[in-house]
Amino acid sequence: xxxxxxxxWLMKTEPSCFSIDDLKAAPGGVTAWDGxxxxxxRNLLRDEIQAGDGVLFYHSGIKEPAIVGIAEVVAPGSPDExxxxxxxxxxxxxxGPDNPIWYKVDVAFRADLIKPxxxxxxxxxxxxxxxxxxxxxxxxxxxxxxxxxxxxxxKAGGLRDPLVPx
DNA sequence: GCCAACGTTGGC
DNA sequence: GCCAACGTTGGC
Numbered sequence: 001x002x003x004x005x006x007x008x009w010l011m012k013t014e015p016s017c018f019s020i021d022d023l024k025a026a027p028g029g030v031t032a033w034d035g036x037x038x039x040x041x042r043n044l045l046r047d048e049i050q051a052g053d054g055v056l057f058y059h060s061g062i063k064e065p066a067i068v069g070i071a072e073v074v075a076p077g078s079p080d081e082x083x084x085x086x087x088x089x090x091x092x093x094x095x096g097p098d099n100p101i102w103y104k105v106d107v108a109f110r111a112d113l114i115k116p117x118x119x120x121x122x123x124x125x126x127x128x129x130x131x132x133x134x135x136x137x138x139x140x141x142x143x144x145x146x147x148x149x150x151x152x153x154x155k156a157g158g159l160r161d162p163l164v165p166x
Numbered sequence: 167g168c169c170a171a172c173g174t175t176g177g178c
Numbered sequence: 179g180c181c182a183a184c185g186t187t188g189g190c
Binding site for chain 1: 174175176177178
């Protein structure tokens with residue numbers, strides 16, 4: 001079987017809900033990226049995202065939204081059981097063991113950016129100005145990123161003490 | 167299957 | 179706090 005090429009993603013989160021510091025503080029620096037309730041993002045989580053893929057960690061819904069760090073996918077898509085829990089915030093009564101509907105992946109903290117990349121910085125960077133996250137009205141919480149964009153983010157932001165080679 | 171109404175996201 | 183953009187819902 002041919003080896004799959006590593007892919008790259010940007011994942012959005014409101015830091016008041018789950019921040020990169022929360023990820024860092026999680027056991028092993030790993031968390032389940034669950035609670036996503038959008039079909040387009042679900043399809044990526046279920047079908048496209050694989051262990052080893054790179055993740056740009058983006059803080060939204062704050063005064064200065066920015067890419068703040070790097071994570072790595074460590075487990076591919078699996079059913080998001082929070083959808084089946086009536087007490088969970090994103091409970092979906094239509095989801096069940098035979099029909100999970102929603103999926104999650106596991107991501108692990110890798111590094112903070114030395115310099116968070118704000119939208120202003122991204123817009124002014126020749127390789128980053130066309131990122132999906134900058135497009136008006138884009139609400140997709142998981143979105144693809146090109147290898148060129150991935151490298152440009154790391155170069156422009158700089159990694160603080162990466163735990164493993166990126 | 168259409169489409170208006172509604173709720174949510176998220177930058178500004 | 180405002181509002182544009184988008185996805186979902188539900189009446190018809």
